[in-house]
Amino acid sequence: MRSRRGDGPNDPVRLPVDGILDLHAFRPSEAGDLVREYLEECRRRGILEIRIVHGKGRGALRRTVHAALDRIEGIERYRLAGDASGWGATLVTLEPAGRVAEAGMKQRTRDPGRPAAGERENTPMGDDRKTKTTAKGTFPTGADLLHEPTLNKGTAFTEAERDAFGLRGLLPPRVCTQDVQVQRVMQNYRQKSTDLERFIHMVSLQDRNETLFYRFVIDNLEELMPIIYTPVVGLACQQFGQIFRRSRGLFVTAEDRGRVKQVLRNWPHQDVRVIVVTDGQRILGLGDLGANGMGIPIGKLSLYTACAGVHPNHNLPVCLDVGTNNERLLDDPLYLGLRRRRLEGPDYDALVDEFVEAAHDLFHHPLIQFEDFANQNSFRLLQRYRDRICTFNDDIQGTAGVILAGIYSAMRITGGKLKDQKVLYLGGGSAGVGIADLIVTAMREEGMPEAEARRRHWLIDSKGLVVKSRDNLQAHKLAYAHEGEFLPDLLSAVGKIKPTILIGVSGQPRTFTREVVEAMARINDRPVIFALSNPTSKSECAAEEAYTWTSGRAIFASGSPFPPVTIGGKRFVPGQGNNAYVFPGVGLGAAVCGARTITGEVFAAAAEALAREVTPTEIELGCIYPPLKKLRQVSAAIAAAVAEVAYRRDLATRPRPGDLLAHVRSQQYEPAYQSYL
Template sequence: MSENNIPVAQGINWIYDPALNKGTAFTEEERDALGLHGLLPPGINTMSEQVLRVMGNYRRKRSDLERYIFLTALQDRNQTLFYRVLADYLEEMMPVIYTPTVGLACQEYVHIFRRPKGVFVSAKNKGRFSEILKNWPNKNVRVIVITDGERILGLGDLGVAGMGIPAGKLSLYTACAGIHPSWCLPVTIDVGTNNVDLQNDPLYFGMRNSRIRGEEYDSLIEEFIMAVEENFPNTLIQFEDFGNLNAFRLLNKYRSRICAFNDDIQGTASVALAGIYAAMRMTGQKLTDQKILFLGAGEAGTGIGDLIVSGMMDEGMTEQEARLKCWFTDSRGLVVKSREKLAEHKLAYAHDFEYHQYFIDAVKALKPTAIIGVSGQARAFTQPVLEAMAEFNERPLVFALSNPTSSAECTAKEAYAWTGGRAIFASGSPFEPVNIAGRNFEPGQGNNAYIFPGIGLGVIACKARHVTNEMFLAAARELADKVSEKDFKKGSIYPRLKKIREVSADIAVKVAEIAYDQGLATIDRPADLPSFIRSQMYEPNYRNYA
């Protein structure tokens, strides 16, 4: 007994620790050894039986938000079982733990909050970030996903409610690439919010001031980076859902100093380029044959453009020739040289051409082979736009990549119907299969989960010092190579999600090879790199404690 006459829990700790808990799967021997008899029902279930119970309850939920809450609660009480369910039912679970449902979960975050996940660092704690990171119980952190919540998907500023994004991304690191959960740390840095609704919500638990900007903001990010270097050296940092004002700056500032990348800029670029490479396999064309028009000139769009330029240069073009293949429109119209006060990241794509205010006019003037939507403008790919694309191209590429589904530039049905079933379509969020004129289409999802987990696995496995552009280019090619003829026949330019662990492992091998070739790896090269990579992958099975 404690001095307060309160019993000190012993065996119950094994049940309440999600990293250790096996629930009804604890064996008789384990119950003897750990003091669990009487704390659990006497019957013993296998993990497979537990999965059946989980799925039965999951499928009885009436909405995806309820399913999201159910899954996060499972993760909070039995981590191994949570990842077993994800691994076995990833295609069914992906739209719930990731886009589009994770966006709704962030919008409702302060109302559905149960248990904290990850670390919150706040401007109020300036000067104490290193001390705060020491509070995290797992000391072998190898990958951190951090957001400041300013640009959550296409939903805008959600402040600390954006924590659902880094937590969800890291769940995918584990589910899709086998990165051990104890190696993962979600972080939200609270610098305030400009979202008036959140400021006025009595349940909001972040800072209610307007967003901190300028030197004060930069000093907070710098303190965080230094705190990570002190507490978790050699950790990969993924910047996620930062606003355009900061995303490019932070990437350019830190990419050569630490091991870091921005998924919205580089991960989105890689998965989009993979889709184009796969589409070229369908059409028999080359990347350099394409003229691409973007709707949206933010971090995702210009990130895709930059990686496409790298791919075209690999095929023999000069940088200037490749940039002339990529065109952008933003909220003010076509990005051209005659426009004033263009943001720095748009200047390389400001070509000498007549200005057009409206996207449809830019489409008709440029006659692109592909349109890529990264604008967050729902239904901006209108019927006239898609009909024009079908007029210019036998197989127009139509990528509506904005998330969540409600922000997509067009639906799969619209893309196929308005192009006579000839579009090669991809989206950022999932769409149901479509039947057009008796033909069934199963549209592919340009899901960043195809890229960032494999990148992370490769970087972590060889302890690379930096993440390079060549790694994302190699990942795009590897992903495109994994698309089968069966996928093509269904209209998909991405492989089935059930193959994603295999895809991630193969991408990781390519990433590690580049790290070794570029002198960035900090451990000796294994004799059998693919086997070594796969040996690093966590498999969600129960350990034997007896």
């Protein structure tokens, strides 16, 4: 096998035989023999899934590759992979060894009734690999084009496109604009009677026409965000097996150990830049949902695109299905995940390691966001990977960025300074400690010694106030275990510590009782109360309760949305400390600059950028976050701030543009139909 142009015909194989054959360095005349010999070597090594990268716009090379594949025995199937800009690769599946008549591969003659690879545009009915090449790229034709959600335009295909791609008769005769399609989608959406029906409606739209889905979401972000993400995504995860229609994302299971890279190669898009991965152990405030947790990475990545403009083909949702300890799911005949107890210990770590290394190698250093891992794993995995790859944990760091931004805005209302705040957290898990860590970082940057900054943060967990005298504290709580009297409940802790800010991240509903909130109001003229647990049913208190019990003096935010509240003729708009304010912009910024790692400084910069987006008029109205309809603008500002930190700290791998913000905006995906002719 010739490894490079100019090598002798008997030279040993030098190309890495790992299932990816990159032909960028080869001429079409060299490709045929190389493909045959490479596939033969893959078969000998037991590699049955191969990606042949020929590049977009290299039609001659692609046709040569397909002509070679048509003559090779032992190929089960092959198909093109790419996006709207063209096909960049061909995915090949080899038949198992037992199904091949002879060992190795041999040349075969093409069926005279079957057209050559270069004649794909005229492939007769029945061939499932029909494509058409135009000046804009290579596209599937006929029903295949209508069934490809990243390319389908539905009734918006023009008359010329209908003729060119064999769509005549497959669509109603009227050509519709995207605006008309959005109108039709909204009319159908509003006819749904429950939030779960609305969620299913949105998923169905995404599965058939991704461009229209994102146009609809972006145009109606405030109305739709609670449906496609929290709180409704929590209900959808609980009923994942019942409402399942079509698979989306990748499931990497405990049974895939040793072949995770092979599983990742099955993903059809090559240019993956953002991965959201969960193991389903702590989904929102709902606990262990196993493989049902896949709804979270899917929903998160939808927000990466809708809120920040990350191209959908650059996104990869992943569920690490390591089993579940949820008895209800194990007994549910409709549960779609592994029916086994959770993988734990060294075997669990080995699977996560294999996944991270495979993703890092195959997709060239993507951002990997860990999502909804249990506390015992979330901190540990973050520490394990944060200095090795581009990664963050949204529960720990994303939440912290949003809350720090909310505190910055609250200080504009109260006139206070960050260094003067004392914060009490109900909940000693990943979110609470992550928020405390980031605020300590911000206090330290303002000149406060770290030890003093940490003493301004107190945790209450399920056993009571976290103090040094307690035994068997988890490692992540130790930095906030202070000298002091042990107090068993929140009310006594509020009375003793006298916090200026009360933050709920406990997952325990109605724990900010009237007595607790009134105590905060006695201590502070403008008490800052953040009830952040998701979904809404898990919130520590409702917005109406916080405003009523403080006579409208509370500065309130929640994790899931609450409607506006009117008290004494005054209207209050609750803030929503939604992580969607921060994580999409962080991801976009990391992708734009090619960040090697993501530091705590990145989230401090993101928080400052978010707070700057709240206008003086909004502050006067008591708003601590900008309206959700401004999220794409906000995400661009955050992305520019993130990239600025990466360039300043020499963490970026891509050349620095002259105008960072303008460059970021130019990279944002806009869901408008493009002509394929």
